[in-house]
Amino acid sequence: MATDSCEDAIAELQKLLSEKCGLETLAAAKIKQITAELEKTGSEPFDAVERIKSGFARFKTEKYEKNPALYDELAKRQSPKFMVFACSDSRVCPSHILDFQPGEAFMVRNIANMVPPYDQTKYSGVGAAIEYAVLHLKVENIVVIGHSCCGGIKGLMSIPDDGTTASDFIEQWVQICLPAKSKVKTENSGLTFQEQCTNCEKEAVNVSLGNLLTYPFVREAVVKKTLALKGAHYDFVNGSFELWSFDYNLCPPLPA
Amino acid sequence: MAKSSTEVAIEGLKRLLSDKEGLDDVAAVKIEKLTAELQEQDHEEEFDPVRRIKDGFIHFKTHHFDKCPAYYKKLAEEQHPKFLVFACSDSRVSPSYVLNFKPGEAFMCRNIANMVPAFNQLRYSGVGAVIEYAVKHLEVENILVIGHSRCGGIKALMSLPADGTTSNDFIDDWVKIGLPAKAKVESEWSHATFEEKCEHCEKESVDLSLVNLLSYPYVRAALANKALKLMGGYYDFVNGTFGLWKADFDIKPEIIIGSS
Numbered sequence: 001m002a003t004d005s006c007e008d009a010i011a012e013l014q015k016l017l018s019e020k021c022g023l024e025t026l027a028a029a030k031i032k033q034i035t036a037e038l039e040k041t042g043s044e045p046f047d048a049v050e051r052i053k054s055g056f057a058r059f060k061t062e063k064y065e066k067n068p069a070l071y072d073e074l075a076k077r078q079s080p081k082f083m084v085f086a087c088s089d090s091r092v093c094p095s096h097i098l099d100f101q102p103g104e105a106f107m108v109r110n111i112a113n114m115v116p117p118y119d120q121t122k123y124s125g126v127g128a129a130i131e132y133a134v135l136h137l138k139v140e141n142i143v144v145i146g147h148s149c150c151g152g153i154k155g156l157m158s159i160p161d162d163g164t165t166a167s168d169f170i171e172q173w174v175q176i177c178l179p180a181k182s183k184v185k186t187e188n189s190g191l192t193f194q195e196q197c198t199n200c201e202k203e204a205v206n207v208s209l210g211n212l213l214t215y216p217f218v219r220e221a222v223v224k225k226t227l228a229l230k231g232a233h234y235d236f237v238n239g240s241f242e243l244w245s246f247d248y249n250l251c252p253p254l255p256a
Numbered sequence: 257m258a259k260s261s262t263e264v265a266i267e268g269l270k271r272l273l274s275d276k277e278g279l280d281d282v283a284a285v286k287i288e289k290l291t292a293e294l295q296e297q298d299h300e301e302e303f304d305p306v307r308r309i310k311d312g313f314i315h316f317k318t319h320h321f322d323k324c325p326a327y328y329k330k331l332a333e334e335q336h337p338k339f340l341v342f343a344c345s346d347s348r349v350s351p352s353y354v355l356n357f358k359p360g361e362a363f364m365c366r367n368i369a370n371m372v373p374a375f376n377q378l379r380y381s382g383v384g385a386v387i388e389y390a391v392k393h394l395e396v397e398n399i400l401v402i403g404h405s406r407c408g409g410i411k412a413l414m415s416l417p418a419d420g421t422t423s424n425d426f427i428d429d430w431v432k433i434g435l436p437a438k439a440k441v442e443s444e445w446s447h448a449t450f451e452e453k454c455e456h457c458e459k460e461s462v463d464l465s466l467v468n469l470l471s472y473p474y475v476r477a478a479l480a481n482k483a484l485k486l487m488g489g490y491y492d493f494v495n496g497t498f499g500l501w502k503a504d505f506d507i508k509p510e511i512i513i514g515s516s
Contacts, residue, residue: 046338046397048485049487049500052500054356055354055355056356056498059354059355059356063353078347078348081303081308088364088390089363090361090362090364091332093352093357093362093364095350095352095353096316096352096358096359098313099311099315099316100312100347103348105347106345107347108367109364109365109366110365110385110386111389121379122381125368125380125382126367128426128430128431129368131424131426131427132345133345135424140303140305141305143309148332152389168388169388172381172385173382232309236321241309243306243309243310
């Protein structure tokens with residue numbers, strides 16, 4: 001990422017200046033010049049097209065062209081071991097926080113990383129992704145990742161008790177995890193609203209994991225032990241990551 | 257340190273070979289076979305998903321999160337992404353990777369074949385919620401819909417039988433959002449191969465999604481205020497290229513008939 005290569009570049013420059021004498025005056029002048037140029041760049045209007053062009057150029061030179069064998073293989077097929085549900089929030093992309101490389105994780109991103117129950121009318125989008133991942137790609141793990149300061153969960157927790165909604169879609173969507181809100185409001189009534197939201201972020205992951213089992217192909221794979229379900233919570237305030245597994249099993253029928 | 261069980265076993269074997277004559281050749285063959293078997297076992301080490309996730313987060317924490325505390329502290333307070341990006345769920349096309357987006361830059365929606373269906377509160381509340389939140393609340397300045405090469409979802413769309421029958425629970429029904437794109441491709445490129453048609457459809461479907469975005473009132477309002485731009489993209493991972501185009505929609509007053 002740009003911030004890191006900047007730090008590395010500055011460190012390199014400082015190392016050079018400490019090793020070689022006589023460069024200080026020249027370096028100081030040039031550094032001031034760069035700073036002035038960057039300040040000017042910072043105040044120019046944002047150019048979205050340039051941002052995308054330079055982003056792809058960076059990927060092409062630093063990754064794509066450096067790993068031709070990998071990208072040749074990936075071009076033929078993908079065999080990800082993970083299916084990941086993560087929030088659409090710009091701060092929680094699993095490619096960043098779990099360092100997933102191309103080919104590793106099939107990803108669904110939506111508001112509050114929700115998995116709704118099986119419903120061919122209302123939730124064909126998520127259903128299609130799960131069906132494709134489990135039956136066609138045969139992923140071995142499904143991970144549902146919640147996160148701190150989730151706007152969607154906050155929205156869920158803010159819906160008034162009488163159920164009135166003020167949005168076209170958002171509140172209707174987040175109510176997929178209404179059972180999580182009920183649980184938190186009952187069990188954590190003494191906590192602050194923010195603490196309740198944090199608990200709800202995690203409980204909603206559990207509701208989503210339970211909802212995964214409403215898909216017959218998921219149930220079958222979990223019982224056969226070819227698929228594992230996991231829940232997670234990324235806390236970007238404290239910089240921590242929690243992971244837990246969700247076990248489901250069917251025992252043989254008891255003798256008559 | 258106590259000897260490992262393999263060290264003890266090897267010592268026992270060496271003792272036997274030095275005590276008994278004539279065993280060398282037979283022993284050598286057996287030992288070479290065992291070595292080859294063990295080498296193969298080593299390659300098939302079982303994948304540990306928990307380990308993979310743990311290592312991944314630690315990598316992020318040490319190389320990024322802990323290195324830029326001011327940046328992440330600011331992000332923790334608020335996000336102000338300039339982009340809403342629609343991309344396919346395909347594991348090979350993460351925009352964070354392919355377009356080098358940093359945390360905080362792009363609000364993302366990922367689904368099969370990066371589809372944006374038209375406004376429908378019953379059938380498509382998931383996508384609707386993303387658009388509503390991104391445009392009304394986060395006030396993103398750009399929406400980018402990215403298609404890609406060898407898209408399984410588009411292939412499924414192009415493979416749908418003409419009689420409308422479906423063969424799975426969800427996939428066919430979802431990709432049918434792209435039927436207008438398929439119809440355009442079938443009519444304009446009727447003589448192309450199936451693979452060529454799929455590639456055309458991957459791009460036409462992006463254009464269809466851009467049009468569907470207009471069915472959301474907040475998108476229309478932001479466009480009218482010139483506060484929002486729509487763009488289409490196409491990531492070709494076979495050739496290593498990225499195509500980008502803008503979609504301009506404008507409603508200009510022309511004439512009003514009937515008033516004097």
